[in-house]
Amino acid sequence: MNRATVFALGLALAANSEITFAHDPLTHFDLSREAAQKSVLGQANTLADLGFSKAVDDETQKFPSTPGDQSNQFLPGCLHGKDLNILQLIACGSQFEDVPGTRSFNHFFDPTRGIPLTTIVGKPGTVLGLPNLKSPDWTLQDPSSEDAGSAQEFSYKNARDYFYDALTAPQQSGRDANWGKVFQSIGQIIHHPQDMAQPQHVRNDAHCDSPLCALANVITLGTLGIYNPSRYEKHTSIGLTFSGGPVRQVIQQLASTADGNSVYPGPNNANISVFNTPRKFFVGAGKGIAEYTNANFVSQGxxxxxxxxxxxxxxxxxxxxxxxxxxxxxxxxxxxxxxxxxxxxxxxxxxxxxxxxxxxxxxxxxxxxxxxxxxxxxxxxxxxxxxxxxxxxxxxxxxxxxxxxxxxxxLNRFNFDAANQFLIPRAVSYSAGLINYFFRGKIDFVVDPTNASQLLVMNLGTEPMKGKFRLFYDDQSGSRREVPDAGGTPILWDTEVILASARSAGVLSAGGQMTVPAFPAPQAPAPKKPGEYMLVFEHAVQRRALSGGPRCAEPHRHLQNRSVGPAGAERVRRERAVPFDAAFLGIVRAERHRPAATGR
Known part of the structure; x- marks a missing residue:
């Protein structure tokens, strides 16, 4: 087969949005929707801590999905380039991950051999000039991943960058666009632990039912080895259970039995040290979802x-x-x-x-x-x-x-139904756990009770922080600006400077606190809501973001000619940034504080 034929075949496959290698899109929608609701995002205080005033499914709180290829396999309403609520962005994002269909070359990972989708000729995607990475490499793009290049815009790494921009972009429109990307990316990310709960995806069992895959097998004389319709996925999407009921209804019922905290943080926070990087949700000490499925379930091939x-x-x-x-x-x-x-x-x-x-x-x-x-x-x-x-x-x-x-x-429908009893709740629990991990961590930002001219930045999470804290506020036009210090310079609190002589030099340890000076309330331009601030942390190596603390509903108005700390507001919004595998979100329960003031 000459290179021109291979290239043409690769283009044809890339242009075909109906190739199906993974769970049916409806299944991904149902699992992701359930996972989001069972995660910390389904808790009443979490979105408020992020600065949102409505629940995940509120139709009056929407953000745009990204432009992209449409598919008739998407649930009605799951459209690219459309404003969706947070729950829709996550659930629809899990469907978007399969389109174009060649993204699915990157949805396989055999943990026993450490390989992506591989056939006799090697990686079929690579043969066709397309990305063909291990599932965790593709969806995480962490430091140990093979680089996906420009083909991947919705990885864990991308989501963290979008989060930072959602917190710091000057204009509201830019922040909204990035919030849309954050939640859509989360949906596309959790698509992968769901695929790891499908045995074919973790036992290198290629399957595709598209006519183009059949054509690819013919052109390559069968060596490409990707045309192999999955009876499991067909059964899961349109089949009947052994008792005669519709499978989708049964899958929804099984998904509803999942525990959103059983994986992360685990009972009594037992799994915080187990799943201490995103990759360990896939593979790590036998507890990753890919390892569980690979070791306990057979596949068609x-x-x-x-x-x-x-x-x-x-x-x-x-x-x-x-x-x-x-x-x-x-x-x-x-x-x-x-x-x-x-x-x-x-x-x-x-x-x-x-x-x-x-x-x-x-x-x-x-x-x-x-x-x-x-x-x-x-x-x-x-x-x-x-x-x-x-x-x-x-x-x-x-x-x-x-x-x-x-x-x-x-394997028949009796086997598939039996496997689903284990794998569907597990897929939801790992998806919810990964969301919980993404939005983990706790910080606080309070007046020093022993000295009102000082503030305490507190790390209430389980991981150390090393880097720079910056402070923002929104002016009356809605533009987001950095808060200046008394000399007019944007506030910058660097752990490597302030904590240079600490036991862990330059590091704000887990459970530790850092003393910083109070600051004057910004005057020009005037704040939209006096007393409302956002603290963002930039890691010393990588720019990443974390957020926490609700918006103030009735902010305290500070007296003129006063220098105030952030606790001068009745409620303070607090947000931060961290490196790839450190705590990503600091959720803070805001408390009412009396205004702290010092003379100029």
Whole structure:
């Protein structure tokens, strides 16, 4: 195949927005919506701490989504270039992550081999001249990630930059545009832990049902290996459960059972030290979502084998190990309460009483809770080869390795429904946990109770801070400006200077505080709301942002010819910035303070 053909094929795939490698867009919408509501963003005080006056689903508080490709797979109302509320931005953002479809080349990660989507010819995206990164590399773009370049604008790293600009942009329109990008990016980020809860995405099992993927396989003589429609995703999007109910309704019910705090911060904050970087939500000490799914669930192309009368693992994966076999007659009303489908009847030669579906179980220990669990329907011996006893050679599509099996294992809706009982709540919990992590941390900004001419910047979080604090206010035109000190210079409180002689030189330690001088209330231009300030922290290495503290509803008006501290307002808005893997959001419960004043 010549390079021109490869290039043309790459362009065709890139232009096709209907390629589906991941959960159905409706599933991502439902999981992300539930995760956002179960995260700290669903708590009444969190958005107020960010400076917003309305809840996440309030239709009067909207921000613009970015321009982009539309898709008929999007839920109605999920449109690029449209003002959406915060909940819609997150839920729709999770749908946007799959369009154009070639973004999905970056939605795979095999934690046992540390590889992205890979076939016999290598990375299919790379072959086609497109990005093909590991899922956490693509969505995080942290210091250990392969660089995604200009193809990625909605990573964790991007979201932090948008957050900083949402806090500091001079004009309200710029701040609103960046808030839209923040919440849309969060939706696109949490799309990835949801994909990591789909076994094919963590066991290098390529799947695509687009005609263009089929064409790509034909042109590459099958070596590209990406056309392989996913029965799991088709079932999840349009199928029926074993009891006959619509799957989407069941998935919504399963999602509603998830605990938004079980992953991060965990029970009694037990997981704060476990998930102390965004990457550890994917892989880390066996507790990442990719590790959990990879070790405990088989996929369509990496199923069990059966040789010499014994079920075994797939040759590329040592886990999960098949457990007990459980034969169930095909005429069982437990399986088919409304009667066996025609295809099953034909496969059983219309003798359902002597035809069995043999389910195999798997067992393990939940890495989060430490409790044992059993999946009674992890996989099924195919009813289509019950009389087959000769060895069959199969080929691993990612390595070309051949292996034998005397019986074929298959996955059906019973297996998918059983897996969903574990994976759907887990996907929501990890998504909510990553949102909680994004908006974690606590700071405070108060008058020194022992000296009213001083202020205390307090780090109430669990991580140290090293860098510069800047102070902002909004003038009467709505423009955001830095607060000047008595000499007219913008306020800058540098931990490396102020805390140079501290035990941890230059660092505001977790639980520590830093003394800074009070400042005169800004006069020209006059503030829109006297006494309302925003404190932004810039890390010593990277510019990143954190925010906390509600807007003041009735700010205290300071006396003229007075020098005041930020606690001179009845309520003070406080915001900050931190490095990539440090606390990103400082949520502060504002308290009423008496005005602090000193003479000029």
């Amino acid at each position: 990496t199923n069990f084998t059966f040789n010499n009368g014994v079920a075994g693992t797939h040759p590329s994966y040592s886990q999960p190990v098949p457990g007990e076999a459980n034969p169930v007659r095909a005429n069982s009303t437990r399986l088919f309460p409304n009667g066996a489908p025609a295809g099953v009847q034909a496969a059983c030669n219309f003798d359902l009483a002597n035809c069995y579906l043999t389910f195999y179980s798997t067992s393990g220990t939940d890495p989060l809770t430490g409790l044992p669990f059993t999946n009674d329907r992890a996989s099924t011996l195919s009813i289509f080869d019950q009389d087959l006893q000769a060895k069959v050679l199969q080929t691993d599509p990612s390595t070309g390795q051949q292996y034998s099996t005397e019986r074929i294992f298959a």
